[in-house]
Amino acid sequence: MGRLSRMDALQHQAMAQETERRRQVELKRIDAALERMKEGEYGLCVHCGESIATRRLEFDPAAPLCITCASAAKSG
Template sequence: MNERRQARFRELIQSRLAEIEREDALGEAGQATVELDQQAVGRLSRMDALQSQAMAKAQAARRQIERTRLTAALARMAEDEYGYCEDCGEPIAAARLELDPATTRCIGCASG
């Protein structure tokens, strides 16, 4: 992979990492502990709040997984292994990397 293309993917990865950080900041309030205050919040409202909290925590977990994948992609770039399939060693198509810059497998190996 040439330097220009690798710089493009590095920029894409860093942009996605920054987006994840912004989403984390927005999602923190949704993960807060739901207080048990029957006077202020009814039973159904509290159930809704608990469900919203669970969804916010699940979204945070998905963002953490994506952050880990993107950070690993940056590490592969530093080792000059980025853009090559971890199974067969062949180059991964640029269009596939555009869709998911953290992918580690070519379409042939990914589809089985």
């Protein structure tokens, strides 16, 4: 019983740490999008400079890349 409780506690701790890490990543993405807004560059791909599709921004307002550059980053 004790070993299972310890394993369960370790699993919960790992899950909490991963949740916090993802939260921090998302906050950084939002901060970067707000900075692009201040600079008048919101909606432009940070890689190629082309406009990011409105539907993409509606789905993910913090998206820094157009779909072409995002796809290339995932595959390469």
